[in-house]
Amino acid sequence: MKLFDVYPLFQVEPVKAQGAYLYDKEGTEYLDFYGGHAVMSVGHSHPYYVEKITNQLNNIGFYSNSVINNLQVEFAEKLGKISGYDNYSLFFCNSGAEAVENAVKIARHYTKRPAIVVFEHSYHGRTNLTMALTAKNMPYKEGFGPFAPEVYRVPMPYSFHWVGDQATISQDAIEMVTHKIEKEIGAHNVAAILIEPIQGEGGFIVPPKGFLPALAKYSKDNGIVFIADEVQTGFARTGHMFAVEEEGVVPDMVVTAKGIAGGLPLAAVTGRAEVMDSVHASGLGGTYGGNPIACAAALGAMETMEEENLVARARHIGEILGSSLRELAKKYPVIGEVRGRGAMQAIELVEPGTKNPNTAAMSAVVKYCQSQGVLVLTAGTYSNVVRFLPPLVITDELLKDALSVLDDAFASL
């Protein structure tokens, strides 16, 4: 028997978890410094979250999508409001990739146009369409083609590797993107521009200020649906409920998953009613989307975020994490850049004195941290980024412990 190892990074087999900790069967404690892959924002087994799910299971665990269950309505009301819409509609499904696919379906249906514009370094999932939308070949796409048509990739302003100040980079990128759209696709053929407000798997690439608002405006001016993939950035992670809030952008559709339900499979497409409601009845669907247990979990996660003010907490984590990482960068020239927002921070590792990727250093740091009981994730088009996504309930003390392990990891290189 062989099971596919989706992300073969750790040699840890957790059997129990609490808050920011994981435990294996020997009782060894590990600090989850990657939040179960950006999912565990409210931490592991939060008592309120557990209670919400168990109560629901004791009432009704599953029925079918032939009726809209009342938990879907309750959660949808909350989600629509925090997404910044006055008049909105929602579709629930089970995973980030599925939600991205549905957002694309809706945009095409609404605009009656075929083309989807995506960015260098993007990650949107592993189904056939979302592989086409994802940038990196290995390991996500190699040998799995042919890919879905009418997907066009445009430049992503990656400040660390581009030249100029933030304003120049933003302006240059907008010019390149719009030039490509107009000369190679035709704006009137574009159904949607799809972007992660901070790119996740690509290496926590934060677009320069002004880029997202300019894209949103260009979309609006050209009848293009602007979609934010907030699967990794959403739900308090960046110190806002959604990362697009940083610059006051309200996309036509927001795609969410991961942190939405603290580990149960739920994903959502939330969008302007005019766009979403263009789809005919039963045009979108699935057996499990928005099932009562997943919705109870989402309500449990969301109410915990509100109750414990995890948006503010993510900002506070960002201050500690960001400033400590910048201190480390002064000490260790292998750290080329520190970037991110809130509790979504990363370091890009380079050959000292250059911007050339240092994959060996990345692997060594992850391995050292694991040996000291701290689990961190890798990322990046060039496989040279270490990313930090701690549960938002982590204490300052634990954060500092993890950072001192990281310091030792660099000292050991």
Ligand code: PMP
């Ligand atoms: N979009 C983004 C931005 C993601 O980070 C991910 C998952 N890493 C996905 C989509 C796909 O989500 P899922 O794995 O739930 O299909």
